[in-house]
Amino acid sequence: MNSPYLTYAGKRLAQAAIVILLAYVFTFVVVSILPGDPITSVLRNPQNGFTEEEIAQIVAAQGIDRPVLEQLWSSLSGFLTGDLGLSMRSSRPVTTMIAEVLPSTLILATSALALALVLAVVVAYGTQVLPKRYGQGLLRAFPSLFLSVPNFVIGLLLIHLFGFQLGLFRVINPDSAWATFFAAVTLAIPISAQIAEVLIASLDHEAGQDYIAVARGRGLRQFHLFTRHLLKPSSLPVVTVIALTIGELLGGSLITETVFGRTGIGSLVQRSVSTQDLPVLQAVVSLAAVVFVLANLIADLVYPLLDPRVKLSGTRALRPSASKPAGATSP
Amino acid sequence: MTDRASLLSLTRFSPARRRLLRATSAMTALALLATVAGPAATFANDAKKEGGDITFLIDSLGDTWIPNNSAISSFQGHIWGHVADKLLYVDADGKVSPWIAERWEQNVDATEFTLHLKPGVTFSDGTPLDAAAVVANLDIWYAGRKKDGINPIGLFPKTYERAEAVDAATVKVSFRKPTLGFIPTLGYHGSILISPKTLAQPASEQADLSRTAGSGPYIVESWKEGDHVTLVKRKDYNWGPPAVGHTGPAFLDTITYKLVTEPSLRVASVQSGQADVAYNASPQELSSLKDEGFTVATPRYLGFVNGFAINTKLAPYDDVKVRQALQAGINRQEIIDTVYTPDWKLATSFIQSNVPGATDQSDLLAYNPEKAEKLLDEAGWVKGADGVRVKDGKPLLLTLHSNPYLATSKAVDELLSQQLGKIGWKVAIRAYDVVTFGEKVKFGGAAVPAYEVTRSFIDAGTVAGILTNANNGENWFALDERDTTINDLRDKIAGASTIEARLPLLNTLQKYVLEQGYFIPRTQIVQRVYVQSPALKGEVYNGVAYASYYTATKSEVGQ
Numbered sequence: 001m002n003s004p005y006l007t008y009a010g011k012r013l014a015q016a017a018i019v020i021l022l023a024y025v026f027t028f029v030v031v032s033i034l035p036g037d038p039i040t041s042v043l044r045n046p047q048n049g050f051t052e053e054e055i056a057q058i059v060a061a062q063g064i065d066r067p068v069l070e071q072l073w074s075s076l077s078g079f080l081t082g083d084l085g086l087s088m089r090s091s092r093p094v095t096t097m098i099a100e101v102l103p104s105t106l107i108l109a110t111s112a113l114a115l116a117l118v119l120a121v122v123v124a125y126g127t128q129v130l131p132k133r134y135g136q137g138l139l140r141a142f143p144s145l146f147l148s149v150p151n152f153v154i155g156l157l158l159i160h161l162f163g164f165q166l167g168l169f170r171v172i173n174p175d176s177a178w179a180t181f182f183a184a185v186t187l188a189i190p191i192s193a194q195i196a197e198v199l200i201a202s203l204d205h206e207a208g209q210d211y212i213a214v215a216r217g218r219g220l221r222q223f224h225l226f227t228r229h230l231l232k233p234s235s236l237p238v239v240t241v242i243a244l245t246i247g248e249l250l251g252g253s254l255i256t257e258t259v260f261g262r263t264g265i266g267s268l269v270q271r272s273v274s275t276q277d278l279p280v281l282q283a284v285v286s287l288a289a290v291v292f293v294l295a296n297l298i299a300d301l302v303y304p305l306l307d308p309r310v311k312l313s314g315t316r317a318l319r320p321s322a323s324k325p326a327g328a329t330s331p
Numbered sequence: 332m333t334d335r336a337s338l339l340s341l342t343r344f345s346p347a348r349r350r351l352l353r354a355t356s357a358m359t360a361l362a363l364l365a366t367v368a369g370p371a372a373t374f375a376n377d378a379k380k381e382g383g384d385i386t387f388l389i390d391s392l393g394d395t396w397i398p399n400n401s402a403i404s405s406f407q408g409h410i411w412g413h414v415a416d417k418l419l420y421v422d423a424d425g426k427v428s429p430w431i432a433e434r435w436e437q438n439v440d441a442t443e444f445t446l447h448l449k450p451g452v453t454f455s456d457g458t459p460l461d462a463a464a465v466v467a468n469l470d471i472w473y474a475g476r477k478k479d480g481i482n483p484i485g486l487f488p489k490t491y492e493r494a495e496a497v498d499a500a501t502v503k504v505s506f507r508k509p510t511l512g513f514i515p516t517l518g519y520h521g522s523i524l525i526s527p528k529t530l531a532q533p534a535s536e537q538a539d540l541s542r543t544a545g546s547g548p549y550i551v552e553s554w555k556e557g558d559h560v561t562l563v564k565r566k567d568y569n570w571g572p573p574a575v576g577h578t579g580p581a582f583l584d585t586i587t588y589k590l591v592t593e594p595s596l597r598v599a600s601v602q603s604g605q606a607d608v609a610y611n612a613s614p615q616e617l618s619s620l621k622d623e624g625f626t627v628a629t630p631r632y633l634g635f636v637n638g639f640a641i642n643t644k645l646a647p648y649d650d651v652k653v654r655q656a657l658q659a660g661i662n663r664q665e666i667i668d669t670v671y672t673p674d675w676k677l678a679t680s681f682i683q684s685n686v687p688g689a690t691d692q693s694d695l696l697a698y699n700p701e702k703a704e705k706l707l708d709e710a711g712w713v714k715g716a717d718g719v720r721v722k723d724g725k726p727l728l729l730t731l732h733s734n735p736y737l738a739t740s741k742a743v744d745e746l747l748s749q750q751l752g753k754i755g756w757k758v759a760i761r762a763y764d765v766v767t768f769g770e771k772v773k774f775g776g777a778a779v780p781a782y783e784v785t786r787s788f789i790d791a792g793t794v795a796g797i798l799t800n801a802n803n804g805e806n807w808f809a810l811d812e813r814d815t816t817i818n819d820l821r822d823k824i825a826g827a828s829t830i831e832a833r834l835p836l837l838n839t840l841q842k843y844v845l846e847q848g849y850f851i852p853r854t855q856i857v858q859r860v861y862v863q864s865p866a867l868k869g870e871v872y873n874g875v876a877y878a879s880y881y882t883a884t885k886s887e888v889g890q
Contacts, residue, residue: 036766039480042394044769046736046786047403049485049797051805052773061477090395090556091480091538100555172388172591172600261591263558271557275394276766 012300016293023289024079025072027282032068038088038275039064064088075282089277097268098283105264107180108256109249112187113242119188120195120238121231127200128207128230129222140200146193155186155259174261183260187253191245198241202234236306243299247292383885384585385607385867388597392557392590396540398529399475400482403521405736405858409610410560410588411523412877415545418446418465420572421518421789421874425633425687428574431460431524431546432517441509441828446502452570454526456544462496467527469494469504480534484521486788488513509828512790519789520875546570548581548881561587575871575882582869582884601625601862607885608878609862614671614739617860626863629674630872631855633686634787635794636678637737638852640807642775642782647727652710654848657729660703660754661747663696666854670742678852680841687830688791688837695845696852703754712755720755727755732772733762734783743853775809782807785856787875791837795821798844808849816843 039062042048043055050058059065078085084094126139162168162182169178206212207230215229254266265284272280393407394400398415401407418432432446452460473491475483492505506513516522526544529537536542540554548571549562564581571578589606591597597609598616602623612620617627647653667675676684679691712720712727720727729751733741741762748758763771774782784807788794799821800806810817820840827833844850859876870883 036770038394041766041769042400043482045765046734046784047405047485048482049786049788049805050482054483054485058475058477058482062480086535091397091400091534092395092556093535096539097556101557170600170605171596172386172589172605261596263555263590267557274764274766 012297016290016297019293020286020289023285024076024282027285028072028075028278031276031278031281032071034276036276037064038277041275042089075279079282079286084283085279087272087277087280089272089275089280094279094283097280098265098287101264101268104175104262105250105253105257105266108183108187108253108262108264109246111180111184112191112249112253113245115184115188116192116195116245117242119192120199123192123196124199124203125226128203128226143193143197143200146189147197149189151186151190151255152259154189155183155256158182158186159260171261179260179262183256183262186259187249187256191248194245195238195241198237199234202237203230206230206234232306236303239299239302239306243295246295247288250288250291380582380884383583384587385583385880385883385885386587386589386605387608387610387880388591388600388606389588389610390590390592390594390597392560392588395538396543397481397534397537398523398525398543399471399484399521400480402484402523403486406610408520408875408877410540410551410562411520411545412547412873412879413549413562413586413881414543414547414551415523415525416452416460416547416570417519417522417524418517419514420574421515421633422574423630423872423874423876424685425515425789425874426574427515427518428572430518430572430574431465431570435514437514439828441511441513442506444504444506444513445497446504448500448502449570450500452546454524454528454544454546455550455565456526456528458526458528458544459499460524460546461499462502463499464524464527465502466494466496467530468522468524469502471530472522476534481537486516486519486521486793488516488793509826511827511830511833512792515790516793518874520787520877549586552585557590559587559589561585571881575879577882581881583880586880598862601864604864607864607867611738611860612862614675614860617672617674617862620862624865626861626865626867627674628861628863628870628872628878629672629857630859630861630876630878631676631683631685631857632787632859632876633789633874634683634856635784636681636683636852637734637740637743637783637785637854637856638678638681638850639731639781640774640784640798641849641851642780642809643813643849644775644809645777645780647710647712647722648780650710651847652706653712653727654851655846656703656706656710656754657751657851658696658845658848659699659706660751660756661851661853662698662750663852663854664698665750666743666746669746670739671854671857675857676855678855681844681850681852682791682794682841683855686791688834690838690841692841692845695842700754707755714755718752718755719757726757728757728759730759730761730778730780732768732779732781732783733760734785735763735765735768737783737785737856737858740783747853774805774807781851783853784850785858787858789874792824792827792833794837795824795840798849801825810849814847817849 040055040059043050043058075085086092087094087097090097123139123142127136130136130139159171159182162178163171169176169182173179174183212225212229215225250265253264254269257264257266258270268280269284272284387409389406389409391406393404396407398411402411416431418430420428420430422428431449431452433449434447436445437443446465448460448462448465454460458464471481472484472487475481488506488510490506490508490510492507494502494504497503504513524546529543532542540560541551543551548565548568550565552561552563554560563585564583566580568580569578591600594611594613598612598620600606601609621627641648641654643649663677667673667677677693678696679693680689682689707720707727712722715721731744731747733744741760744760748760751758772779772782796804798804798807799818800811801818801821812818820836820843824833824836824840827836861878866886868884868886870878870880872878
């Protein structure tokens with residue numbers, strides 16, 4: 001496990017670093033070619049009463065009229081030394097701004113992921129134990145149903161029902177336990193659908209294997225069979241899906257946060273995009289890239305633990321793809 | 332199973348029960364109030380009004396908290412008004428009265444002013460609010476620290492020369508030219524007094540609201556960007572403006588400004604008793620809210636009315652007859668009837684009628700479509716088969732850029748499009764977001780025949796300078812040096828050393844600008860609309876229409 005594993009891990013880390021760097025530069029280029037900048041747009045507020053001449057003076061004093069490459073260089077060298085700089089909009093350190101909103105998003109994302117897992121396993125379990133005629137077909141339709149309903153529709157429905165009708169939470173206090181719970185449910189539903197879809201397919205595949213028939217023949221009870229024999233081998237592709245949905249959790253949280261009025265990474269991105277706050281956007285994009293790359297890295301490291309048959313041949317990981325059942329990876 | 336059923340029914344019925352409880356407690360409280368009302372209530376001392384927490388729902392909390400860069404924000408100004416004091420107080424009628432400056436004097440030319448400060452005032456970080464602190468504030472208002480990202484206060488007199496501390500309680504301020512506007516500017520929302528310790532900090536630290544020390548009746552307890560600001564009262568505060576009738580500590584314990592971007596959600600939360608004030612409700616909702624018993628406030632700020640500054644360089648608006656036709660072709664009463672409510676007032680000049688020095692020019696703003704059509708005929712614009720007037724093969728076009736800072740702007744534009752359409756105009760409406768608007772729409776811009784103005788000011792004397800290109804003025808009508816009449820008026824107004832000498836000049840200016848069709852008023856502007864729980868009373872609106880809850884109290888009724 002050691003030598004090829006280390007080479008492999010080193011290569012993957014280097015790739016990850018390049019991905020993050022490219023994401024950083026790409027964000028810079030995209031935002032730079034857009035017309036306007038946050039400082040000028042604030043100064044142009046007619047209430048301020050600045051003349052064009054004064055605006056030009058202030059802009060020049062802050063150095064945002066410098067050549068793009070020069071700005072990119074100073075921004076990049078700051079980034080490489082761990083200095084994310086100041087927000088152009090609020091003048092606050094970008095690290096402070098992210099640290100302020102990160103907990104809210106982390107709470108939402110982790111509880112959503114946990115809920116999604118529970119929901120997916122329950123649905124998948126149902127498809128294995130319910131009689132084919134009653135319920136099973138319905139349960140199998142759940143994932144595609146969940147996937148096709150937009151996130152914000154679910155959120156608004158939940159707010160209306162539980163916030164306004166039943167009064168479980170105050171809409172203006174989105175960080176309360178109930179409000180967080182329903183926000184997590186909103187975010188969990190489409191994610192659980194993706195996990196459930198893959199899990200069901202994988203379970204179906206495993207259930208047809210000889211060892212299950214043997215276990216069944218020995219008279220094992222359904223629940224026991226599911227938890228002891230079926231779930232573990234079927235969960236390999238699920239790990240891949242989870243790794244991929246981590247990115248979706250960050251993206252989907254933008255909509256959920258907006259709908260529920262939570263102040264998290266999503267709302268920070270929204271404010272930064274609408275005011276073209278470049279340093280914050282670059283930091284958030286890099287953060288998302290880091291999370292995405294890390295999640296996939298961890299997924300790769302988890303496979304050998306779940307399935308001893310998974311081996312690292314040379315420096316290429318034999319990772320089961322999400323669409324194919326786990327059996328495909330066995331040597 | 333039964334357990335769950337009962338639980339469900341409990342949650343299902345609890346709101347109704349809560350409403351019932353709330354209603355009964357409200358009635359009890361009302362009954363109690365009724366028994367103590369009458370002479371006894373008027374003698375109730377301040378101690379009885381003490382306490383209470385309010386939540387103010389607001390649509391934005393702005394971009395940055397650097398005092399200089401955020402004080403004039405229509406949103407953050409609310410917080411600054413409670414955290415910081417001003418040298419002078421300007422009420423809703425533009426009347427100037429003492430606050431931190433107990434009295435002041437000026438020389439004959441209005442180029443030198445002496446301010447005498449109230450003793451014993453301190454900032455919340457313990458620094459005394461003395462002459463040195465005032466000088467530090469005046470300097471940074473005038474110049475900012477541009478390299479550091481700290482902007483000057485845009486409307487602070489640009490004729491400022493220097494300020495010096497004569498002694499701990501006396502400040503002498505000098506100007507390069509007569510500047511009558513200086514005194515009222517001290518009560519303007521941009522002129523907030525901040526501790527010199529805060530002002531000395533770099534921008535990145537000034538941007539952290541909790542590190543900023545003012546001398547106001549409230550201090551910042553906590554804040555989170557894009558979420559909320561909670562203020563807690565300062566117990567040793569004892570220097571409120573005498574004009575509001577109270578100078579001691581505030582009554583309410585805390586004020587929380589909470590960001591809720593959806594307007595209907597803000598109003599619904601006040602209706603359901605979850606919050607006390609909703610900012611910027613839509614005008615259409617106001618009359619039904621009043622009927623439900625909520626307090627609706629639509630204070631006007633001192634400033635320009637909402638209207639168009641016309642670009643006189645751009646054809647056909649270089650023709651005075653076309654501009655005059657535009658002036659007469661707008662039915663302003665219909666704007667109020669259709670888009671707004673009777674709380675909005677007809678424009679009587681191009682400055683709001685509560686500004687000292689504003690004169691009634693209603694005659695020039697009367698709706699007269701016949702006159703407008705006649706003027707257009709005279710100017711050579713002939714009505715075509717489709718009702719649009721044409722001259723030299725070109726249609727009579729007016730492009731309006733809806734002001735993104737005023738929610739109702741587009742609705743008014745649409746109405747104007749109908750009104751002007753009847754007399755042969757073809758109106759195109761462009762609606763941009765704030766960033767694009769700032770990029771593309773400018774006074775006198777090549778494709779901008781009419782710039783929609785929303786702008787407050789404290790002193791009418793500064794107006795003429797803004798309209799023309801003198802002294803870094805904004806040249807609103809792109810006249811440059813072409814109109815000697817307006818430039819002559821501008822110089823005389825700027826040179827006036829007494830308010831009395833200035834009044835007739837201001838009257839002439841207003842008449843001239845409207846006659847020439849340089850400025851086309853729409854309505855007097857209400858930029859801040861408040862919907863408030865009836866339990867909250869005693870708030871005061873200042874000259875820039877910000878609500879101050881320094882004097883407010885909250886009764887138990889309603890919650």
